[in-house]
Amino acid sequence: MTRLGYILRKHPLARASAFIIASGLLLGFLMLITRTVSVIPSITTIDPAVGTPGDVLVIRGDNFGNTRNTSYVEMSGNRLTESCYLSWDNHEIKVIIPGNTQDGLVYVVSQSGKSNPEFFANESAIPMTMPANPMQNIPLITSISASKACPGQLLTISGKNFGSTRETSNVYFTSRREEQGSENQLPQNINADTAFSGYIAPSEIDFDYEYWSESEIRVRVPDGATSGSVHVETPKGKSISQPIIIETKGGTKKYTSHNTYLIQTGVDIADITGGKNASITIYLPHPLTSAAQPMTKLIETKPEPLIENYRNTSLFQVFAEPDKKMRHTLSQNFVISSYSIETEINKETVRQISDRQRMLCRTYTRADELVPADTKELKELLPGIIYQVKNPYRQAELIYQYMTANFKYSEKKRSGDVDALDILKSKRGDAYTLSILYTALLRTAGIPSRVVSGILVDADKHTKNHWWCEYYLEDFGWIPVDVALGLGMEFKPFHTQLNSSEYYFGNLDSQHIAFSAYWTTIKQALAKSRIIVKPKFYALQSIWEEASEDITGYSSFWSTPSVLGIY
Numbered sequence: 230m231t232r233l234g235y236i237l238r239k240h241p242l243a244r245a246s247a248f249i250i251a252s253g254l255l256l257g258f259l260m261l262i263t264r265t266v267s268v269i270p271s272i273t274t275i276d277p278a279v280g281t282p283g284d285v286l287v288i289r290g291d292n293f294g295n296t297r298n299t300s301y302v303e304m305s306g307n308r309l310t311e312s313c314y315l316s317w318d319n320h321e322i323k324v325i326i327p328g329n330t331q332d333g334l335v336y337v338v339s340q341s342g343k344s345n346p347e348f349f350a351n352e353s354a355i356p357m358t359m360p361a362n363p364m365q366n367i368p369l370i371t372s373i374s375a376s377k378a379c380p381g382q383l384l385t386i387s388g389k390n391f392g393s394t395r396e397t398s399n400v401y402f403t404s405r406r407e408e409q410g411s412e413n414q415l416p417q418n419i420n421a422d423t424a425f426s427g428y429i430a431p432s433e434i435d436f437d438y439e440y441w442s443e444s445e446i447r448v449r450v451p452d453g454a455t456s457g458s459v460h461v462e463t464p465k466g467k468s469i470s471q472p473i474i475i476e477t478k479g480g481t482k483k484y485t486s487h488n489t490y491l492i493q494t495g496v497d498i499a500d501i502t503g504g505k506n507a508s509i510t511i512y513l514p515h516p517l518t519s520a521a522q523p524m525t526k527l528i529e530t531k532p533e534p535l536i537e538n539y540r541n542t543s544l545f546q547v548f549a550e551p552d553k554k555m556r557h558t559l560s561q562n563f564v565i566s567s568y569s570i571e572t573e574i575n576k577e578t579v580r581q582i583s584d585r586q587r588m589l590c591r592t593y594t595r596a597d598e599l600v601p602a603d604t605k606e607l608k609e610l611l612p613g614i615i616y617q618v619k620n621p622y623r624q625a626e627l628i629y630q631y632m633t634a635n636f637k638y639s640e641k642k643r644s645g646d647v648d649a650l651d652i653l654k655s656k657r658g659d660a661y662t663l664s665i666l667y668t669a670l671l672r673t674a675g676i677p678s679r680v681v682s683g684i685l686v687d688a689d690k691h692t693k694n695h696w697w698c699e700y701y702l703e704d705f706g707w708i709p710v711d712v713a714l715g716l717g718m719e720f721k722p723f724h725t726q727l728n729s730s731e732y733y734f735g736n737l738d739s740q741h742i743a744f745s746a747y748w749t750t751i752k753q754a755l756a757k758s759r760i761i762v763k764p765k766f767y768a769l770q771s772i773w774e775e776a777s778e779d780i781t782g783y784s785s786f787w788s789t790p791s792v793l794g795i796y
Contacts (some may be wrong), residue, residue, distance in 0.1 A: 268292040270300075270337040270344035279350045282330055283458035283470025285315065285403065288322040290344065293337055295319050300340070304349060305333025312376070312474065315456060325457065325472040353469060366390050367466035368398075373459065377474040378450045379704035381589075383439065384459075386446040392463050395441040400448050402473070403457025404429035404520060406484040406568055429453050429520055434747045436588035450475060452706035453484070453520020478704035479622070480574035484521055487568040488723075488739045490686065491794040492516070495560035497786045503549040504779035510754050511559055512542040512775075514768035516683070517743040520706075521568045529562040540751050542770065549780060562793065570709050570737045574702075579622040582677065582703050593677035593701065599748045599769060600665055600680065602672035606650055611673050621676045625700050628670045629710060629734050636663065638716040660713035661765050664696040667712050677701035681709075682769045683743040687721040690792045694767045697737070699746065709737035742790075744768040763787065 272290040280286065286304075294300055297317040302309045302324055315323040322337065326349075334346035367390060374385040392398055404427060431437030431451040440447035446461065458470035494513060501509065515538065516525040527537070534543040547557045582590050596602040614631045615624045639657040649665035652658040658666065664680045671678035678700040685695035697711040711733040714720060722740060726732040749770040753760060761774035767790060774785060 269342040270294075270339050272335065272337060272344050272347050275335055275347045275349060278348070279352050280326055281352045281469050282326050282328040283460065283472050284326050285457050286324050286326050286335075286349070288324070288335065288337060288347075289320060290337070291320060292339075292341070293317065293319050293322055294339055301338055303334075303336040303338055305331050313472070328471070366463075368392075368461040368463050368468040370459075370461060370468050370471050373471055373473065376472070377476055379476055379478055380450050380452055380454060380706040381704060382450050384448055384450060386448065386459070386461065387444065388461070388468070389444050390463070390465065391441065391443055391446055391461060392465075393443050395438060396464075398441075398461070398463040399430040400438075400446060400459060400461055401428040401430055402451060402454035402459050402475070403427060404453050404484075404523070405455045405457070406487065406523070429523065432519070436592070451520070453482075476704075477706070479579045479702055480572060480705060482706060482708075483571045484568040485571055486739055487566055488686075489524075489564060489566045489796040490742065490792055491796070492563050492565055492684075492742065492790050493560055493793050494563070494790045495558065495788055497556065497558050497788075498547050499556040499784050499786075500554055501547065501549045501557075501783040502781045503777070503783075505549070505551060506777075507549040507779040507781075508777045509547050509780060509783060510758075510775040511545040511547070512539075512751055512770065512772055513545060513559060513561060514744050514770065515541045515543065516563055516565050517541070517681075517745055519743065519746070521570050521709075521737070522565060522743055523568075524564065524566040526564045527561060528564055529560075531558070531560050540749050540770070541745070542749075542751070549783075565742055567739045567742055569739045572708055572735045574622050574705075574708075574735065576620065576622055579620055579702055580704075581619065581621055582675075582701075589701065590677050593679050594672045594675055596669075596672070597748055598750075598771070600669050600672060601648070601650060602669050604650065604669075604673075606653060607669055607673040610653070611670060614670070615674060621674075621700075621702060624674050625671060625676060625678075625708075625710070626734065628667065628674070629712065629715070632663065632667055632712055633715050633730050636712075636716060638663070638713050638718045640719070660696045660718065663712040663716070664698050667710065668698050668700075671698075671700050679746050680769065681741075681743050681746045682767060683741060683745070684767050684790050685720065686740045686742065686792055686795075688723055689721060690795065692789050692791055694765070694789055695741070697741065708735055710734050711737065711741075744790075745770065761785070 270290065270292045272288060274289045276287045277284065295318055297314060302322060309324055309327065313324045313327055315325065330351060332350050335349050336346055337344040368388060369390055370386055370388040372387045378384055429451055431448050435452065437449040437451050454475050456474045459473050460470040461468040496511060496513065498509060518525045530543065534545050536544040543561060545559050615627050618624055618627060635656060637657045639659055649662040652662050652666060668678045668680050678698060681697050681699055683695060684692045686692050697709060699707040699709055701707055715730045715733040717729060722738055745768045751770055751772040754775055755777055757778040759776045760772045762771060763773045
């Protein structure tokens with residue numbers, strides 16, 4: 230040591246070299262400690278372990294980091310690109326499985342190191358016993374016209390084996406909802422996976438399907454679609470999913486807490502008199518399927534209908550029996566899931582409808598059998614409500630504020646064929662007339678809007694017929710409004726809203742069950758039949774009962790849909 234000390238004292242170069250060596254040893258020791266203390270990512274599960282490209286893969290574990298930064302996911306030896314990531318936090322990562330993914334290992338890689346692997350299998354590559362010629366007619370998507378789209382945007386899907394006409398085929402988009410609802414078990418004959426499939430099909434009442442052929446589909450992104458995947462299903466099978474990013478402009482929409490109901494609808498027909506073949510046709514409504522009401526499953530019907538689904542109704546026929554007074558009870562039980570809707574709108578980014586010739590816009594801005602838009606009274610009234618405002622969201626808000634400030638809710642429903650515009654004088658209206666007036670004012674302003682008809686379920690499981698509204702914003706979708714509840718209509722909610730007037734403009738609770746969001750025109754089955762219309766009931770349709778000309782008399786009792794269970 231003495232000689233080493235002597236050398237260090239006499240030679241500056243030796244001292245510098247010793248300092249460098251010591252610093253290197255110290256830095257290496259610190260790096261070793263840091264490496265030891267740093268926590269390497271750990272994967273516990275991946276879901277699904279067997280899937281197809283375009284599906285959403287959920288990776289759960291620990292130490293992923295609250296933000297991705299330079300970290301990444303590796304699948305089957307390939308590092309995922311930026312567009313594949315949907316969300317990233319310390320315990321869960323969601324990615325879209327790329328189209329070229331094969332069987333292989335999944336890793337999470339961060340600065341701290343590489344996680345343990347989990348094995349992923351490509352479902353389409355798994356061998357299985359197949360009948361002869363199985364794959365020839367399965368739909369195949371070769372391209373989609375855009376990788377990013379907004380709700381309402383027109384997409385062209387190219388491929389083959391789609392079928393020359395759509396019939397029962399559909400396109401399906403990912404639709405995410407927050408699964409916060411009752412923890413009670415669903416009825417035994419309802420499978421939870423079926424109930425909440427996580428997909429949504431384009432809507433016929435929104436005219437989302439514009440063209441369908443063997444090799445090309447032109448379809449609009451449906452209201453409620455979210456980033457994930459899109460696929461085509463035909464009676465021959467399901468195509469491989471393709472990834473797509475959905476961007477909602479102007480704000481956000483969430484489908485949050487839900488309730489699942491067992492609902493019974495029905496009618497009693499009695500004292501039928503008439504000839505031997507005299508008949509009565511009954512059109513019993515079905516609930517509406519939508520983004521906020523994704524499951525509407527018929528689980529029981531008594532008796533069996535003549536046609537199970539005609540224009541969103543079940544068609545029954547009962548016959549007169551001479552010298553007998555028969556009583557017929559027709560009933561149907563549905564399991565219906567209903568979600569709360571919460572919207573947040575950035576007013577400044579909302580824009581007017583760009584394509585006024587789009588069928589949705591043309592249909593829901595004009596007067597129809599229900600909504601008296603563009604009347605002289607409304608044209609004169611509207612400028613004093615919306616002033617010079619051009620923003621459609623602000624217009625809808627101003628019209629709502631005008632109604633909540635100037636009208637009162639009346640529990641008494643006006644009977645007969647009464648003009649909804651009469652309440653402009655009385656300033657009092659029931660849910661039905663208030664919804665029609667609000668929709669009529671919106672349509673007069675050029676905003677696509679419609680009346681939704683259904684039932685309201687209170688905390689005591691009591692039901693009542695109810696009506697509310699929806700209006701449409703470009704690149705966003707439908708926004709709910711309940712004028713009657715905004716005006717303080719008596720109602721027992723599961724969760725009390727602090728400010729009903731504010732809440733029910735843009736939001737809706739899960740206690741609303743919709744049966745229709747448009748006027749359904751049903752054609753008479755017989756040329757000389759007599760029809761019964763129920764204009765202020767839980768569905769909007771042109772015929773409820775149809776009696777053949779040789780029916781001489783009968784009685785009918787329609788009940789408001791009732792709740793048999795909440796799950």
